[in-house]
Amino acid sequence: MKRRWLKTRVIVNPASNQGRTRHRWAEIKESLRNFFKDFKYDFTEKPCQATELARQALRDGTELLIGVGGDGTVNEIANGFFEEGKIINPEATLGIVPSGTGCDLTRSLNIPRNLKNAIKFISEAPDQAIDVGRITYTEAEGRISTRYFLNIADFGLGGEVVRRVNQQRLKRKASSYIRCLIETMLSFKGHEVHLEVDGQEKTSGRYLIGAIANGQVFGKGMKVAPEARLDDSLFDLILVKSLRFLEFCLHGWKLINGSHISYHKVQMWRGQKVKVTPICPEPVLIEIDGEQVGHLPATFEIIPRSLLVKGFLRKV
Numbered sequence: 001m002k003r004r005w006l007k008t009r010v011i012v013n014p015a016s017n018q019g020r021t022r023h024r025w026a027e028i029k030e031s032l033r034n035f036f037k038d039f040k041y042d043f044t045e046k047p048c049q050a051t052e053l054a055r056q057a058l059r060d061g062t063e064l065l066i067g068v069g070g071d072g073t074v075n076e077i078a079n080g081f082f083e084e085g086k087i088i089n090p091e092a093t094l095g096i097v098p099s100g101t102g103c104d105l106t107r108s109l110n111i112p113r114n115l116k117n118a119i120k121f122i123s124e125a126p127d128q129a130i131d132v133g134r135i136t137y138t139e140a141e142g143r144i145s146t147r148y149f150l151n152i153a154d155f156g157l158g159g160e161v162v163r164r165v166n167q168q169r170l171k172r173k174a175s176s177y178i179r180c181l182i183e184t185m186l187s188f189k190g191h192e193v194h195l196e197v198d199g200q201e202k203t204s205g206r207y208l209i210g211a212i213a214n215g216q217v218f219g220k221g222m223k224v225a226p227e228a229r230l231d232d233s234l235f236d237l238i239l240v241k242s243l244r245f246l247e248f249c250l251h252g253w254k255l256i257n258g259s260h261i262s263y264h265k266v267q268m269w270r271g272q273k274v275k276v277t278p279i280c281p282e283p284v285l286i287e288i289d290g291e292q293v294g295h296l297p298a299t300f301e302i303i304p305r306s307l308l309v310k311g312f313l314r315k316v
Helices: 020-033 049-059 071-080 105-109 115-124 157-170 177-185 245-251
Strands: 008-012 039-043 064-069 093-098 127-138 144-149 152-156 191-197 200-213 235-241 266-271 273-278 285-288 291-310
Touching (some): 049 071, 064 071, 071 291, 127 285, 152 191, 152 291, 157 177, 191 266
Parallel strands (some): 008 039
Antiparallel strands (some): 152 285, 191 273, 200 235
């Protein structure tokens, strides 16, 4: 039986890609109908709604859940696959139609950015069992919370940049990620933290970037973890020590192609559980799959091969 005949649900974030998804929906819907016999769809209207929509769809027997949006939308939908710490239906599959300002996960899955090709890809690509990250972290109000992520969680620079991007959006100003990255680099010097990997103390120090990577790419295309795989049951932990702005300008390009791993201010470990505790008094912000969610302390755990996704895993 072809996968196109599975019970299919589409969850759309119309605000993604700066609202362009809403304007393209008629085109997207028509393209979906070319490859899927029948499907229902929902629009999200508020943050985190995609999680509940996904959870309800899976309870109702949905077998193929398609997300239309960016990394944040896909993250919310992936969280909906879990309920009370368990996967709702281990045979249900996630498909992705990239339609966001950031679609970093799609690079590790080799999903085309072109609309029609991406939808055709969902109908033809195999199911891949990938690892899922689970993070237990501290919310802004001090509560302890748990979320799941598919691609990369990070602390330090990434969280600071996303906070600046969000501030610009609230002011209704242009929010170029690259511009906010440069502005943040002019003032941000990193945070002091202590790290444990699989129960063993590894290091303490001041770090500009700390990436707990399941996938390879974050920050709109930066190849922060070039050797990471989505199905190896391990995180790649990448730490970048504090850099002066000029030093970042001279060597920051290495993050684009992944050649930074050999730089003397970069450290890497692999493991299934990472615990990060702040030493500094100021909050150390965390982002997961491009969304700023809270701050350290936090624990990151891998759940091996726990979610089916349509894709072709990128080879190292």
